Amino acid sequence: MSKKEFSTSISPSTVWLPKDGDYKTIFEFMVAKFPRIDSEVWRQRFIDGKIIDSNGNAFSLESVYLGDQHISYFREVPVEDKIPFEEEILFQNDSFLIVDKPHFLPVHPSGQYVNETLVNRLKVKTGNKDLVSAHRLDRLTAGLILCILDKDKRGDYQNLFSERQVQKTYHAVAHRPQGNEREWHLKNCMEKVNPRFLMKVGDGPVNSESYIKIIEERGDRALFELKPVTGKKHQLRVHMAHIGSGIENDPLYPTVQKDRSNDFTKPMKLLAKKLEFKDPFTGKQMVFESKKSLSF
Numbered sequence: 001m002s003k004k005e006f007s008t009s010i011s012p013s014t015v016w017l018p019k020d021g022d023y024k025t026i027f028e029f030m031v032a033k034f035p036r037i038d039s040e041v042w043r044q045r046f047i048d049g050k051i052i053d054s055n056g057n058a059f060s061l062e063s064v065y066l067g068d069q070h071i072s073y074f075r076e077v078p079v080e081d082k083i084p085f086e087e088e089i090l091f092q093n094d095s096f097l098i099v100d101k102p103h104f105l106p107v108h109p110s111g112q113y114v115n116e117t118l119v120n121r122l123k124v125k126t127g128n129k130d131l132v133s134a135h136r137l138d139r140l141t142a143g144l145i146l147c148i149l150d151k152d153k154r155g156d157y158q159n160l161f162s163e164r165q166v167q168k169t170y171h172a173v174a175h176r177p178q179g180n181e182r183e184w185h186l187k188n189c190m191e192k193v194n195p196r197f198l199m200k201v202g203d204g205p206v207n208s209e210s211y212i213k214i215i216e217e218r219g220d221r222a223l224f225e226l227k228p229v230t231g232k233k234h235q236l237r238v239h240m241a242h243i244g245s246g247i248e249n250d251p252l253y254p255t256v257q258k259d260r261s262n263d264f265t266k267p268m269k270l271l272a273k274k275l276e277f278k279d280p281f282t283g284k285q286m287v288f289e290s291k292k293s294l295s296f
Contacts, residue, residue, distance in 0.1 A: 007079045009114035011123065012052075012072040019068040026051065026063045026071065041076075050074055075114045083116045084264065089125075091288060095150050095281065096134070096157060097122070098288045103267035106139040122147060135161045138234070140251075143170070143272025143290045156280045161231070167276040170226040170236055173269035173294050176217060177244035183213040186239050190232045198252060199234045201242050208232045210239045216296070221248075223296050236270065269294045 015033065023029040027046050031039045045051055049058035051073045059071065085102030092098075099122065101107070107118045114120070123131050130151040135158075137145060146166075148157050160166050189204035209229035216223040224245070226236050240247050241254035248269040251257045275288045 007077055007114055009075040009109055010120055011074075011109075011129070013075050013109070014070050014072050017065070017067045017069050017071060021065060021067045023065040025061065026059050026065050027061050029065055030073075045073065045076075075109055077112050077114050080113050080116050081262070087118055087121060088291065089122075090144075090291070092149075095153050095279075096146055096148050097126075098275065099145050099147060100290050100292060101137060101142055101145050101272075102292075103140060103142040104262065104264060107133055107136055107145060110139075118145065119147070134158050135166075135231070137272055138237075138270075140268040141270045141272060142267070142292055144275045144288055145272070146275060153281065160277050160280065164229065165277055167274075168228055168272065169274035169276075170228070171271045171273045171294055172224045172226055172236065172240060173221060173248045173296050174224060174240055174245035175220055175248075176214070176222045181243075184211070184239075184243050186210045186212065186242065188242075190235060190238060198256070199232070199238050201238060208235050208239070210236060212239065212243065218296065221296070223294070269296075 015030075017026070017029060021029060023032070027042060030042050030051065034042070043061065046059060046061045051059045051071060053059065054070055054072075083102070083105045085104060087102060087105065088100040090098045090100055099118065101118050105116070105118055106113050109117050109120070119131065119133055123129055126149070128149055130149070132148050132154060134146040134148055137143065146157065148154050187206050187209045189202045189206055190199050190208040191202040191204060192198070193200045207230065211227040211229070213225050214222045215225045222245070224240070226240070228235055234253070237247055237250055237253045241250075246254040249266045250268050250270075251259065271290060271292055271294050273290050276286065278285050
């Protein structure tokens with residue numbers, strides 16, 4: 001495949017080399033670290049000088065493995081499809097911005113996407129190469145994301161999420177569950193299941209918590225308000241399926257469907273509607289609400 005048929009990330013990815021790694025060369029380490037990428041792809045990247053150290057010096061195929069250091073590379077994928085939806089910046093100051101993410105747009109480079117991602121789009125739009133997100137949303141979920149502009153303040157804003165100091169409210173559309181219950185407080189164990197990208201409710205110690213309630217009903221469908229306390233992978237999607245109301249157009253829960261992750265006519269009906277937190281630097285209570293709504 002020619003170089004013209006590749007899309008290369010505008011921002012480098014960083015890898016840490018373990019101090020006690022048992023490898024002869026850095027090339028050998030990268031092949032072992034990323035088994036899904038063909039060794040010939042890594043070989044060509046080294047030949048082209050695309051694997052670099054912290055000073056920007058390129059490694060060769062023969063570069064000896066020396067652990068306890070970071071190295072960088074630019075992810076490449078076959079030219080990625082354009083995601084035909086635009087993000088909207090709702091608020092911006094010197095420290096952070098709040099953006100309304102569309103459905104289908106990944107937040108970070110992953111899989112088949114390197115530049116058609118929210119963070120890379122915002123880096124281009126703002127001219128700020130230090131921009132990072134403070135948290136994540138699934139690619140198929142739309143709504144609010146807080147992105148940090150000042151690299152010296154990253155830890156403070158990211159800690160708001162890790163320390164559960166951000167109140168997050170989501171909306172979802174799904175079929176009404178059976179029975180008369182309209183509010184749920186779920187506290188259970190979520191664990192990985194095969195295939196590894198899926199999660200399920202298990203029998204182990206509690207590690208996830210969500211509040212769910214119906215706020216509007218139309219026939220056999222309902223609009224739900226969801227407030228997660230924890231932030232496990234796919235938490236709201238799994239919890240909605242657990243109460244018998246799998247989110248509309250969710251391709252994974254309650255059962256895996258034929259891949260339609262790029263069927264732009266059927267977005268998953270999950271929206272990060274509201275973010276509330278106290279700014280760690282100004283002490284001001286910040287409240288933001290998505291302009292988006294779910295068709296219902």
